Amino acid sequence: MDMGPVDIQRSLPNAERFWWDITPEELYPEDSRAVPALLKELATEPIDEVVQKEGGTQLKLILTMRNEAAALVKPMRFPREQETLPNHFYFSDYERHNAEIAAYHLDRILGFRRAPPVIGRLMNITTDLYAKATGKLLKTFFISPADNLCFHGKCSYYCDTGHAICGNPDMLEGSFAALLPHSDDAERKTWRHPWKRAYHKRRKATWEEDENYCEMVQEIPPYDKGRRLYDIMDMAVLDFLMGNMDRHHYETFEIFGNETFLLHLDHGRGFGKSQKDELSILAPLYQCCLIRASTLRTLYGYHTGRKLSDRLRESLSRDPLAPILLEKHLVAVDRRVGIILQVTERRDAKTGRDCCCFQVVQKCLDANDVADTVIYNDLLV
Numbered sequence: 441m442d443m444g445p446v447d448i449q450r451s452l453p454n455a456e457r458f459w460w461d462i463t464p465e466e467l468y469p470e471d472s473r474a475v476p477a478l479l480k481e482l483a484t485e486p487i488d489e490v491v492q493k494e495g496g497t498q499l500k501l502i503l504t505m506r507n508e509a510a511a512l513v514k515p516m517r518f519p520r521e522q523e524t525l526p527n528h529f530y531f532s533d534y535e536r537h538n539a540e541i542a543a544y545h546l547d548r549i550l551g552f553r554r555a556p557p558v559i560g561r562l563m564n565i566t567t568d569l570y571a572k573a574t575g576k577l578l579k580t581f582f583i584s585p586a587d588n589l590c591f592h593g594k595c596s597y598y599c600d601t602g603h604a605i606c607g608n609p610d611m612l613e614g615s616f617a618a619l620l621p622h623s624d625d626a627e628r629k630t631w632r633h634p635w636k637r638a639y640h641k642r643r644k645a646t647w648e649e650d651e652n653y654c655e656m657v658q659e660i661p662p663y664d665k666g667r668r669l670y671d672i673m674d675m676a677v678l679d680f681l682m683g684n685m686d687r688h689h690y691e692t693f694e695i696f697g698n699e700t701f702l703l704h705l706d707h708g709r710g711f712g713k714s715q716k717d718e719l720s721i722l723a724p725l726y727q728c729c730l731i732r733a734s735t736l737r738t739l740y741g742y743h744t745g746r747k748l749s750d751r752l753r754e755s756l757s758r759d760p761l762a763p764i765l766l767e768k769h770l771v772a773v774d775r776r777v778g779i780i781l782q783v784t785e786r787r788d789a790k791t792g793r794d795c796c797c798f799q800v801v802q803k804c805l806d807a808n809d810v811a812d813t814v815i816y817n818d819l820l821v
């Protein structure tokens with residue numbers, strides 16, 4: 441049979457169609473048909489194989505479905521109500537499966553499309569996990585005093601009897617992230633984030649003490665030219681909106697070189713403190729005084745038009761584990777949009793129309809003669 445490229449693609453499994461659609465600009469297209477189909481499979485296909493994912497600090501599983509679609513799974517540790525423990529640092533915070541789900545939706549709604557698609561699923565710890573687990577993972581299952589089946593896996597953080605993951609009594613929620621293409625097919629490059637925190641209870645990172653830190657960054661490839669630094673700004677916007685302080689490294693697809701998007705991975709520590717707006721997450725923005733016009737426009741649109749929280753709530757309501765975020769986190773998201781824009785509504789003397797002054801952005805504009813040096817106009821190119 442004579443099959444053109446389009447026909448071949450249609451006959452591929454959804455996971456491979458998702459991989460085929462990855463471009464240097466985005467992880468999936470806005471109108472992707474593969475992504476919703478793949479997420480549906482991950483949420484409903486019978487689970488056939490369970491192994492622990494090697495690497496990383498906290499426990500993660502790779503679950504393979506009967507049709508061979510596979511997911512990176514983070515199991516639920518705590519109910520939605522529990523926030524980051526007050527005496528925990530950002531680097532000792534537990535991961536939240538619902539934050540992974542919410543971050544995917546938020547990334548998509550902001551128009552970035554740089555985070556792997558994630559869906560929630562309720563697993564049966566006995567029939568889905570214990571019955572399908574093998575090797576080292578299998579040996580960590582046990583029955584708790586409350587007669588629930590539990591397991592803890594092996595990892596460098598929170599993988600012991602005292603931090604076990606237990607069925608309640610038999611069911612367990614998890615975030616199911618679509619797997620990225622295997623590294624044999626699409627190798628990824630890992631970069632140290634220039635605004636990485638110190639990951640230490642006393643020490644500070646250089647950027648926290650050096651006001652001119654960005655000038656130094658701007659001279660170092662790949663931050664000295666092209667899109668990279670603007671992508672760092674976008675990532676800071678995403679992280680600030682969800683309160684994620686855990687951005688130590690980021691990854692890109694090697695074959696795309698430097699002119700490509702940054703993968704938005706690992707959001708398990710987002711949405712931990714609904715009352716706290718962690719301004720230091722915006723350090724790349726206010727230290728470099730840079731933002732993309734398209735990102736600014738998106739944020740402004742959510743400020744003046746339909747609220748980001750409303751879009752997010754609606755989008756999250758379609759997840760099988762909804763509600764994914766408590767209202768207080770949605771309220772926080774809108775408040776944080778306002779903080780980035782820092783809108784003090786004023787009347788424009790000339791036009792009589794309401795106009796706005798942006799604090800983070802406005803401060804940068806005040807300090808520069810030309811707006812072009814602050815707002816990169818990617819809308820015209």
Ligand SMILES: Nc1ncnc2c1ncn2[C@@H]1O[C@H](COP(=O)(O)OP(=O)(O)OP(=O)(O)O)[C@@H](O)[C@H]1O
Nearest residue numbers: 495496497498499512556617618619620705706707
């Ligand atoms: N959807 C995915 N498909 C394939 N690999 C992934 C996916 N998401 C993450 N990874 C890989 O798995 C690694 C660990 O994932 P993640 O960072 O979410 O877990 P973690 O336990 O928080 O790790 P760390 O402690 O290193 O921050 C990542 O560095 C990334 O390379």
Ligand SMILES: [Mn+2]
Nearest residue numbers: 497686706708
């Ligand atoms: Mn992590």
